[in-house]
Amino acid sequence: MSQPVETLQRTPVHTLPAEPGPSTRAVHAGAVRHNPYHAIIEPVVQTATYTFRDTADLCAFMDAHMWGMAAGRTEYGRYGNPTVQAVEARLAAIEGAQAALLFASGMAAITSVLLAMLPTAAHLVMTDDCYRRTRQFCLTFLKRLGIDCTIVPAGDYAALEAAIRPGQTRLLISESPTNPYLRCLDLERFAEIGRRARVKTLIDATFATPLNVRPLEYGVDLVVHSATKYLAGHNDLLAGVVAGEAGLIASLKNALGVMGAVADPHNASLLLRGLKTLGIRVERQNQNGQAVAEFLEAHPKIERVWYPGLASHPDHATAARQMRGFGGVVSFTVKGDLQTASRFIDAVRIPIIAASLGGVESLIEQPALMSYYELSTAERLQLGIYDNLVRLALGIEDTQDLIADLSQALDQI
Numbered sequence: 556m557s558q559p560v561e562t563l564q565r566t567p568v569h570t571l572p573a574e575p576g577p578s579t580r581a582v583h584a585g586a587v588r589h590n591p592y593h594a595i596i597e598p599v600v601q602t603a604t605y606t607f608r609d610t611a612d613l614c615a616f617m618d619a620h621m622w623g624m625a626a627g628r629t630e631y632g633r634y635g636n637p638t639v640q641a642v643e644a645r646l647a648a649i650e651g652a653q654a655a656l657l658f659a660s661g662m663a664a665i666t667s668v669l670l671a672m673l674p675t676a677a678h679l680v681m682t683d684d685c686y687r688r689t690r691q692f693c694l695t696f697l698k699r700l701g702i703d704c705t706i707v708p709a710g711d712y713a714a715l716e717a718a719i720r721p722g723q724t725r726l727l728i729s730e731s732p733t734n735p736y737l738r739c740l741d742l743e744r745f746a747e748i749g750r751r752a753r754v755k756t757l758i759d760a761t762f763a764t765p766l767n768v769r770p771l772e773y774g775v776d777l778v779v780h781s782a783t784k785y786l787a788g789h790n791d792l793l794a795g796v797v798a799g800e801a802g803l804i805a806s807l808k809n810a811l812g813v814m815g816a817v818a819d820p821h822n823a824s825l826l827l828r829g830l831k832t833l834g835i836r837v838e839r840q841n842q843n844g845q846a847v848a849e850f851l852e853a854h855p856k857i858e859r860v861w862y863p864g865l866a867s868h869p870d871h872a873t874a875a876r877q878m879r880g881f882g883g884v885v886s887f888t889v890k891g892d893l894q895t896a897s898r899f900i901d902a903v904r905i906p907i908i909a910a911s912l913g914g915v916e917s918l919i920e921q922p923a924l925m926s927y928y929e930l931s932t933a934e935r936l937q938l939g940i941y942d943n944l945v946r947l948a949l950g951i952e953d954t955q956d957l958i959a960d961l962s963q964a965l966d967q968i
């Protein structure tokens with residue numbers, strides 16, 4: 556070991572060539588070249604607290620800490636962890652951000668960021684197809700704190716701009732692509748509206764992944780991911796991340812130390828392992844998404860397909876301009892009713908019925924029976940959710956197997 560254990564800190568000494576590609580970053584960025592015991596893998600530092608040799612050691616740490624100097628260590632698990640820090644360094648590099656911060660889940664990231672950034676009596680603007688729990692948080696929990704939220708139709712940039720209240724609006728939030736219709740926002744336009752009004756912008760890019768689009772490159776201030784999905788990629792953990800400018804992330808880190816929705820070191824280690832294959836996984840998921848969308852669009856038993864890689868998608872031009880791939884989620888309606896869609900889902904053999912997306916296993920769901928189960932058909936229609944809608948989140952299985960499976964299931968309805 557090159558450092559005594561008590562001063563061991565994560566100093567990335569792994570210098571990559573200039574401008575590494577996304578897959579190289581996903582495997583190597585932020586890694587410590589020489590780990591304790593010469594292990595190639597970042598150690599799982601599974602600890603809740605950290606020790607001090609004596610009171611002088613403690614006082615030296617406190618002095619360094621109080622003056623904002625890099626103490627190279629911390630005193631308690633809620634304030635930092637080397638394994639978590641390794642993931643944060645890698646995610647920042649993949650996202651092209653100055654810094655990133657890891658949370659216990661995607662919702663922990665979203666709720667903590669909003670609570671940290673919005674003072675009482677603030678106002679935020681959100682597009683209408685944001686993740687329903689994000690909407691719920693803004694419309695109920697934040698409202699209780701006197702924070703007002705205006706919801707505008709996604710893609711209506713005039714409405715977005717008009718909703719900004721000078722001096723009161725602090726944040727514009729959107730997603731791209733959205734769920735379930737994969738609407739893609741013009742990120743440059745979104746960021747510009749925020750910049751002109753001096754309002755921060757935040758994009759939840761969970762469905763895109765940083766392999767397909769990096770919102771910070773378009774001038775967006777903060778990007779959030781449910782790392783549970785593509786970033787981790789194996790349907791075996793929950794995590795969330797926010798990335799952006801170092802000063803902003805540092806202030807969010809202080810808030811996280813108080814609010815406490817921190818990632819567990821063991822989960823961080825699993826996430827770090829998942830990230831190493833992000834490049835090839837997303838490449839395959841993009842390929843599966845495009846092939847399956849094209850197959851479904853040409854099938855006589857399919858009514859309509861939503862996939863940003865299809866020319867028929869309303870945001871195809873925007874997506875083609877700003878995305879390197881169109882992702883692994885395909886939404887479609889089968890010809891028929893709620894029962895027809897259920898029969899189709901029950902007939903597929905590879906995709907598994909489950910919520911979520913982005914993992915190696917293909918997952919399938921009928922939104923009417925999952926997220927909107929308690930609503931009537933009429934209520935669902937008001938929200939734009941059709942009874943015969945199916946959402947297919949493709950995994951990394953072989954494309955021809957997936958298409959053959961969907962084909963045999965369609966033959967049965």
Ligand SMILES: Cc1ncc(COP(=O)(O)O)c(C=O)c1O
Binds near residue numbers: 660661662686781794
């Ligand atoms: C777009 C989007 N954002 C955020 C979340 C929340 O993430 P998590 O489930 O990791 O809390 C989800 C989860 O389904 C999501 O789809």
